[in-house]
Amino acid sequence: MSDALLDVTNLTVRLPVGTELxxxxxxxxxxxxxxxxxxxxGESGSGxxxxxxxxxxLLPAGAEVAGTVTFDGxxxxxxxxxALRRYRQQVAMVFQDPRAHVNPxxxxxxxxxxxxxxxxxxxxxxxxxxxxxxxxxxGIDHPDRRMRQYPHELSGGMLQRVMIASALLTKPRLLxxxxxxxxxxxxxxxxxxxxxxxxxxxxxxxxxxITHDLELAAAVCDRTAVMYAGQIVELRxxxxxxxxxxxxxTAALAAARPDIARTAERLLAIPxxxxxxxxxxxxxxxxxxxxxxVADICRSGLPPLDRIDSGASRCFRAxxxxxxxxxxxx
Amino acid sequence: MTTPVLxxxxxxxxxxxxxxxxxxxxxxxxxxxxxxxGESGSGxxxxxxxxxxxxxxxxxxxxxxxxxxxxxxxxxxxxxxxxxxxxIVFQDPYTSLDPRQCAHDAIDEIxxxxxxxxxxRRRDRVAELVDLVGLDDRQARALPGALSGGQRQRVxxxxxxxAEPRVLILxxxxxxxxxxxxxxVLNLLADIRDQTDVSYVLISHDLAVVRQLTEETxxxxxxxxxxxxxxxxxxxxxxDEYTKLLRAxxxxxxxxxxxxxxxxxxxxxxxx
Amino acid sequence: MTTIVPLEAVEVGxxxxxxxxxxxxxxxxxxxxxxSAAVLLVAIIAALIGPYVTPSDPNLPxxxxxxxxxxxxxxxxxxxxxxxxLSRLLAGAQSAMLGPLVVVALSIAAGVLLALVAAWRRGAAxxxxxxxxxxxxxxxxxxxxxxxxAVFGAGLTAAALALAVAYTxxxxxxxxxxxxxxxxxxxxxxxxxxxxxxxxxxWRHLLPNLGALIVAQATILFGYAMVDLAAISFLGxxxxxxxxxxxxxxxxxxxxxxxxxxxxxxxxxxxxxxxxIAVNLLGExxxxxx
Numbered sequence: 001m002s003d004a005l006l007d008v009t010n011l012t013v014r015l016p017v018g019t020e021l022x023x024x025x026x027x028x029x030x031x032x033x034x035x036x037x038x039x040x041x042g043e044s045g046s047g048x049x050x051x052x053x054x055x056x057x058l059l060p061a062g063a064e065v066a067g068t069v070t071f072d073g074x075x076x077x078x079x080x081x082x083a084l085r086r087y088r089q090q091v092a093m094v095f096q097d098p099r100a101h102v103n104p105x106x107x108x109x110x111x112x113x114x115x116x117x118x119x120x121x122x123x124x125x126x127x128x129x130x131x132x133x134x135x136x137x138x139g140i141d142h143p144d145r146r147m148r149q150y151p152h153e154l155s156g157g158m159l160q161r162v163m164i165a166s167a168l169l170t171k172p173r174l175l176x177x178x179x180x181x182x183x184x185x186x187x188x189x190x191x192x193x194x195x196x197x198x199x200x201x202x203x204x205x206x207x208x209x210i211t212h213d214l215e216l217a218a219a220v221c222d223r224t225a226v227m228y229a230g231q232i233v234e235l236r237x238x239x240x241x242x243x244x245x246x247x248x249x250t251a252a253l254a255a256a257r258p259d260i261a262r263t264a265e266r267l268l269a270i271p272x273x274x275x276x277x278x279x280x281x282x283x284x285x286x287x288x289x290x291x292x293x294v295a296d297i298c299r300s301g302l303p304p305l306d307r308i309d310s311g312a313s314r315c316f317r318a319x320x321x322x323x324x325x326x327x328x329x330x
Numbered sequence: 331m332t333t334p335v336l337x338x339x340x341x342x343x344x345x346x347x348x349x350x351x352x353x354x355x356x357x358x359x360x361x362x363x364x365x366x367x368g369e370s371g372s373g374x375x376x377x378x379x380x381x382x383x384x385x386x387x388x389x390x391x392x393x394x395x396x397x398x399x400x401x402x403x404x405x406x407x408x409x410x411x412x413x414x415x416x417x418i419v420f421q422d423p424y425t426s427l428d429p430r431q432c433a434h435d436a437i438d439e440i441x442x443x444x445x446x447x448x449x450x451r452r453r454d455r456v457a458e459l460v461d462l463v464g465l466d467d468r469q470a471r472a473l474p475g476a477l478s479g480g481q482r483q484r485v486x487x488x489x490x491x492x493a494e495p496r497v498l499i500l501x502x503x504x505x506x507x508x509x510x511x512x513x514x515v516l517n518l519l520a521d522i523r524d525q526t527d528v529s530y531v532l533i534s535h536d537l538a539v540v541r542q543l544t545e546e547t548x549x550x551x552x553x554x555x556x557x558x559x560x561x562x563x564x565x566x567x568x569x570d571e572y573t574k575l576l577r578a579x580x581x582x583x584x585x586x587x588x589x590x591x592x593x594x595x596x597x598x599x600x601x602x
Numbered sequence: 603m604t605t606i607v608p609l610e611a612v613e614v615g616x617x618x619x620x621x622x623x624x625x626x627x628x629x630x631x632x633x634x635x636x637x638s639a640a641v642l643l644v645a646i647i648a649a650l651i652g653p654y655v656t657p658s659d660p661n662l663p664x665x666x667x668x669x670x671x672x673x674x675x676x677x678x679x680x681x682x683x684x685x686x687x688l689s690r691l692l693a694g695a696q697s698a699m700l701g702p703l704v705v706v707a708l709s710i711a712a713g714v715l716l717a718l719v720a721a722w723r724r725g726a727a728x729x730x731x732x733x734x735x736x737x738x739x740x741x742x743x744x745x746x747x748x749x750x751x752a753v754f755g756a757g758l759t760a761a762a763l764a765l766a767v768a769y770t771x772x773x774x775x776x777x778x779x780x781x782x783x784x785x786x787x788x789x790x791x792x793x794x795x796x797x798x799x800x801x802x803x804x805w806r807h808l809l810p811n812l813g814a815l816i817v818a819q820a821t822i823l824f825g826y827a828m829v830d831l832a833a834i835s836f837l838g839x840x841x842x843x844x845x846x847x848x849x850x851x852x853x854x855x856x857x858x859x860x861x862x863x864x865x866x867x868x869x870x871x872x873x874x875x876x877x878x879i880a881v882n883l884l885g886e887x888x889x890x891x892x
Binding site for chain 2: 807
Binding site: 219257 | 541
């Protein structure tokens, strides 16, 4: 068990809102081996971004954290000073909106070489060469010229590639990608996804890919965790998620999405709206109020995340419903 | 074939040296639906803004219900009449409602603007519209800040329908919604079309949503129409290289994008 | 690498300050806010009924009582002419409070109008208005007021009008930025598409949404106007003696400060400072979270 690169155990996070503490994550556990990729899929308020922030210790001030995050054998919560800096070098993050995370008055080249020069002590010329090489690898033409440009001279897709290059430059072992393609055009999204996937394999990088799109996650992730109301409700190999889901929410999410190859008479919408963690009941299944398979047992307590096959499901009726869930669609 | 409720001919828009929309023509019949598909910079939103009068075309004509609207309205009366021909629902549910106005008041304001109704009749009509978009009375009395994104978008749809328009433009109206909510709103839009004979013009980058909601599609690239036809034909058997690229870029089960494949498609689309 | 991470409201639910009653909002300002409100209430009551409840005649001099200290019935003593200081404070509250109110009302009205026109029309109208404001910015408020009194004669009206003109660019510049942001929101476009008139959109939607900022501007300006008007009266260009006014009282009794009788001048000065601080604190507390 100790060979995992990242081990998140019973992570619960509460954030201060006004005078109270509101939960955003409830008992989240996941493991990631070196070089493995995991999709984190959910709707707004499900806690998928919060999980990434908790892993990278980017939670807002006043956050109350229970449970542990272990990276490469050391407890992340206890890191400080140079150990924390080393940790942050090993865990790189790519965000949804690259423009919000880059200094608009600094050139691309300065942005890319800064971490190399300051944190890793690489000499200026060496850092420049590495940056140019990395820009080339993420598919940016004329990298020398791009190095001298400012962020506003680059398109969104181009800038997101720069962010990926920047994330990869410090040779991290884990990449946290928080909806990195949501703001991009579809064709650009496909390219950025391909780049992420190919470079990740090339560098032997582990990745947590956060998205609201099950199929996008499946394209680049070995396993997918589906989140709802601050909990992981299903954990599964991505390729089996679509045809053999273990949790009614996963099946409903897949069914609600219009299909590009088929016009549905009517979409199978999930009634109600997604609950945020702080709204979810603490004594019954969080999805019970919207679930088409709800039964008395669902209201009897919080379902545990049970192992089924090679996956896991937080559903009392998971065994019983096995095989019936994917049929929801047709 | 009856006369179209919306007819656009040779539409062109320049912003300085940039040609945002170049010779775009299409027609939408009563109770019909058209998707305008494209990526950012394709000019699709500019077309929507010109149709509703928020931008002025550089050249070309736009006629709704037989009335030319490519020039600014001359009178307040004229402006209101145009409002009854074409309405629009924007993308972002968080900024498309006045934060200080509840759904009930927002709809009531539009009814006052367009229809000379007695207070009690207006109240009934607001209740009808609120009900049509699937909100309850408590939600209709709540300020937008207390509503979710999907609920706000329902309010925006009800507000647009209050004018009883012949054409409703949906400018990426479901793009910002969560998947489970998006399905609800798409079903709602289908129901509304069954109950009224409103026509839809859907501006979207999402081909699956386009398929679900529209009969006809035009595909835009750099302001020009590169492909047009029945939506099912365009999506199942795209002819233009750019449409093929778009189609191949949509995630679906088993989808695995590779750089080489996309680069090839893009090259062909650019050369075509 | 540390990054500022914005919190999505949806994850933890929003805390909205909109849609609460004024009384609830006041209670949330805490002790400081409530105290400031109390000070203002006293000042406003004094301005409204002060002249009618003065314990003595505020304008009746009695040289034998010049700079006589507090005594029974005269808690603040007598001024340099032997007039009752408390009575003059009460009588002077009206012009001291009313002057700034007029200045604020006029400059806010003009500033809001200019800001809305600039934001609505954009383009050329905006350029003309913005350049005009830039020119006006070059004139210090007091200088403009002194010029106005020089031309139109000393008095509160000319000074107040001049201050209103001088403050207008401050109001207009801040509100123009906010109005432009509000104007570009899709809900405004939605109303335009409906065919609503510019007037109705501005009046019913833009103005209420700028309300908090307008009130915040007004509270700041009120303090400035009060001090500036007192200074003008102190210079002898505003309210004319023997009429009671807080600024005039400081000027009249300044000799007392060096002679060891600071109370008459100081009581007027403290009244001004208290009101200015109270207005600013209350404005700040009421709108800091919006």
